[in-house]
Amino acid sequence: xxxxxxxxxxxxxxxxxxxxxxxxxxxxxxxxxxxxxxxxxxxxxxxxxxxxxxxxxxxxxxxxxxxxxxxxxxxxxxxxxxxxxxxxxxxxxxxxxxxxxxxx
Numbered sequence: 001x002x003x004x005x006x007x008x009x010x011x012x013x014x015x016x017x018x019x020x021x022x023x024x025x026x027x028x029x030x031x032x033x034x035x036x037x038x039x040x041x042x043x044x045x046x047x048x049x050x051x052x053x054x055x056x057x058x059x060x061x062x063x064x065x066x067x068x069x070x071x072x073x074x075x076x077x078x079x080x081x082x083x084x085x086x087x088x089x090x091x092x093x094x095x096x097x098x099x100x101x102x103x104x
Contacts (some may be wrong), residue, residue, distance in 0.1 A: 011088035013039045013081065018096055022085075028092075040088075043081040050078050 012022040013036055024032055054071055057063050063071075 008092055010036065010092060011045055012036050013084055013088070033067065040085050043078070043085060047078045047082050050074055 007025050007027055010024045010026070010028065010033070012024055015021055024036065026033060050071075054075060057067065057071060
């Protein structure tokens with residue numbers, strides 16, 4: 001029996017080439033976990049920047065249809081990334097809560 005934390009299944013912040021989700025099984029401390037953490041941070045930073053950009057464009061009320069279309073595409077992609085991060089983190093929190101309650 002292992003004395004460390006139990007292995008968890010993590011939804012990674014990227015997909016396979018065909019769009020299928022990628023998962024990592026581990027204790028959350030390895031090299032690939034750190035790359036996933038860094039990728040999630042970059043994706044969240046991008047979302048923050050896009051929200052600021054969208055706000056500036058909409059407040060200025062001076063945009064072209066092409067600018068709005070590009071912004072919508074970028075925001076959609078970013079929202080997809082943020083949703084995947086939320087699903088991954090939520091699943092890991094739920095698994096930890098279940099492990100904690102089972103240990104009681």
